[in-house]
Amino acid sequence: MNPGSVEISRRDVLKVAGGGTAIGLLATPASARTLVRVFVHPRPGRDVTNTIERHGGVARLYEHFQFVAATVPARALKALRRDRRIAVVEPDGVVRAVPVRASQAEVAGQTHVEGQSASWGYTDIAADSAHALGVTGKGVDVAILDTGIDVDHRDLRVAGGVDCVNWLPWEEQDYDDQNGHGTHCAGIAAARDDGGGVVGVAPDANLYAVRVLDSDKVGYWSDVIRGIDWCLSRRIPVLSMSFGGDSISNALRETLETAANRGHILVAAAGNNGNDGNGDCTEQNVDAPARNHHVLGVSATDSDGEIASYSSVGRRIELAAPGSSIYSTFKNHAYATFSGTSMATPYVAGAAALVWQESDYGHPTSDEGERVREVLTSTATVLDGTCGEGSGRVDAYEAVRAVRWA
Numbered sequence: 001m002n003p004g005s006v007e008i009s010r011r012d013v014l015k016v017a018g019g020g021t022a023i024g025l026l027a028t029p030a031s032a033r034t035l036v037r038v039f040v041h042p043r044p045g046r047d048v049t050n051t052i053e054r055h056g057g058v059a060r061l062y063e064h065f066q067f068v069a070a071t072v073p074a075r076a077l078k079a080l081r082r083d084r085r086i087a088v089v090e091p092d093g094v095v096r097a098v099p100v101r102a103s104q105a106e107v108a109g110q111t112h113v114e115g116q117s118a119s120w121g122y123t124d125i126a127a128d129s130a131h132a133l134g135v136t137g138k139g140v141d142v143a144i145l146d147t148g149i150d151v152d153h154r155d156l157r158v159a160g161g162v163d164c165v166n167w168l169p170w171e172e173q174d175y176d177d178q179n180g181h182g183t184h185c186a187g188i189a190a191a192r193d194d195g196g197g198v199v200g201v202a203p204d205a206n207l208y209a210v211r212v213l214d215s216d217k218v219g220y221w222s223d224v225i226r227g228i229d230w231c232l233s234r235r236i237p238v239l240s241m242s243f244g245g246d247s248i249s250n251a252l253r254e255t256l257e258t259a260a261n262r263g264h265i266l267v268a269a270a271g272n273n274g275n276d277g278n279g280d281c282t283e284q285n286v287d288a289p290a291r292n293h294h295v296l297g298v299s300a301t302d303s304d305g306e307i308a309s310y311s312s313v314g315r316r317i318e319l320a321a322p323g324s325s326i327y328s329t330f331k332n333h334a335y336a337t338f339s340g341t342s343m344a345t346p347y348v349a350g351a352a353a354l355v356w357q358e359s360d361y362g363h364p365t366s367d368e369g370e371r372v373r374e375v376l377t378s379t380a381t382v383l384d385g386t387c388g389e390g391s392g393r394v395d396a397y398e399a400v401r402a403v404r405w406a
Contacts, residue, residue, distance in 0.1 A: 034074040037092035037220055039251040041067045046085040055079060060167055060222065062229045064258060067251050069222035088250065095224060095245040097146065097181050097217040100272050100310045100339040118199050120303050121188070121322025125347055126397035127201045130354050131193070135400045137202025137353035141236040142189055144346070145227045146182030146243065147217055148175045149209035150331045155197040156186055161209030164226040165219060178215040180331035184338055185242050187329030189346035190353070198328055198335065201350025201396060202357075208236055213243060221245065224289075225255045232259060235363040237356055240349035241268040241295075242342035244287025252289065260294035263364030265356075265372050267349045269341035270299045271312035279307075279386030286314040296352075296373055300324065300344040301393055305383050311341055313388035318377055320389040321347035351376060351396040358403040375399050 040059070042048040048068055052059040057072030069092065072080065081089050122128060141159070151158045161175035168174075177183045190207050191200035210227040213219040224241070231239055239259070259266055271287030290297030291314065300311040300323025307313065308324050323344035330336035355375050361368045379399045380392030 035071050036074045036077060037222060038070050038072060038077070039067050039090050039092060039222065039249060040070050040080065040086055041088040041090070041250065043085055043087045048085050051080070051083055051085055060226075062225065064229050064232050065225070065251070065254065067254070069225070090249050090251065092220050092222045093245050093247040093249065095213070095219050095221060095243045097213055097243040097342055098272055098340070116194070116196050116199060117327070119188070119322070119327040121326055121347055122199065122201065124322050125201070125351060125394050127350070129397035130400045133397070133400055133404070135354050135358050136193070137190060137205035137350065137357055140202065140205045140238065140353040140356045141208060141234070142202065142205045142238045142240065142349060142353050143208040143210045143227070143231045143236045144182055144186045144189065145210045145212045145224065145239060145241045146185055147179040147213045147215065148177035148182045148211040149186045149207060150177045150183040150329065150333065151175070151209065153183060153329050153333050155191045155194070155329050156183070157190070157192055157207055158209055159206040161211065162227065162230045163211045164223045164230065165211055165214050167226070175209040175211040177209070177331050179213070179217055180336065181213070181217050181242070181342065182209065182211070183331050184328045184336060185240060185342060185346045188326060188343060189240055189350040191329055201347055202353035205350070205353045217243070219243070221247070221249060221252050225251060228255050228259055231264065232262060237264055237361065237364045237368065238349050238352045239264060239266050240346050241266065241289060242345045244269055244271045244290065246288065248288045248292060253292065256289060256292050256294040260369060261366070263366050263368040265352050265369035266295045267345055267352060268295045268297055269345045270297050270314070270317055272310045272340050273312040274310055275307065275313040275388060277309060279384055279388055281313045281315060281387040283312070284314040285312045286316045287312060291316040296348065296376070297390070298341060298345045298348050299388055299390065300341045301383070301389070305393070307384070307386065307388040308339070310339070311388065315387055317388060317390040319348055319380055319391060320344065320383065320393045348376065348394050351394050351399055354396055355399050355403055358400050375402050378402065
């Protein structure tokens with residue numbers, strides 16, 4: 001079955017359709033009950049919502065984009081593509097977060113471990129030296145687009161969030177993390193420096209939980225776009241995306257371009273598709289959205305300063321960051337160790353928050369994200385000089401210094 005299609009149950013129909021539409025769908029043969037997730041691009045000045053609904057579909061609108069995310073019966077696709085109000089109908093797609101290894105180090109019955117520790121990556125990118133300059137990400141908003149964040153974790157300061165998986169009304173939002181992946185990434189980026197647990201790269205940043213993946217770490221591009229759309233509305237400057245997929249649709253391309261042009265910095269995991277270690281990047285296996293030129297793609301290093309064997313590589317990589325055996329926050333107030341480019345990504349997002357603070361940018365407006373990106377790439381530490389590391393390993397201290405003494 002196509003990744004954008006799904007055989008619907010009664011529960012699925014009631015969740016995405018109104019009562020009348022649900023009854024009609026349930027009365028049809030099984031072969032006609034396949035719903036397909038698509039993006040519908042209207043022609044200029046046209047409203048396609050009624051058209052989608054007339055064909056038994058459900059339209060989901062965005063605030064900053066004219067295209068529509070829709071769930072429609074597969075049998076309606078041909079008619080939609082012929083409709084004069086519609087310019088393009090293209091498939092939605094599946095995205096996933098897949099850490100390489102996980103060895104949970106949960107502390108049963110405790111909300112904090114004894115004392116405070118930092119994973120090796122914290123000092124590897126010189127976050128501690130950046131903090132010594134008085135730069136901690138204070139006042140900077142950082143969105144973690146992932147499985148959510150453990151909102152009650154003592155080590156995390158969650159300022160707000162949104163559930164983009166279930167498309168619920170704003171007053172019914174639940175962005176608590178039922179998986180742990182998002183909480184782990186959040187701790188790397190911005191765990192509090194409070195004397196206990198772990199400490200993040202930007203410990204005084206404001207974390208936002210943008211839930212775009214379900215409890216199995218799976219989602220759709222339409223949900224990711226909704227998350228970015230939400231961040232645009234709230235003018236959150238730093239977006240950390242530790243997931244990937246195969247396709248880049250016109251809808252996703254427009255979304256990333258819009259966010260970048262409005263001054264946001266988009267950081268994404270390169271993927272865990274592996275490499276042969278020779279540094280020539282013949283694999284060119286970087287996932288979307290990291291391979292889009294509006295996104296800062298991040299590969300992963302190990303504690304020996306080498307590109308990790310699991311990391312995707314390619315010409316779209318811009319920075320490398322620690323990704324192997326990273327200890328951080330986890331769901332249920334716990335802590336865990338994971339590996340992957342998922343872990344490398346929030347190191348760069350945290351460093352971006354430090355540069356944003358030092359630059360005193362405030363809300364994004366136009367090219368702030370691009371300027372932060374230039375600082376991060378120009379001050380990175382070259383490891384082996386291969387395309388798998390892009391400009392090199394991110395260096396939080398040198399990035400802050402470059403802004404302060406520019």
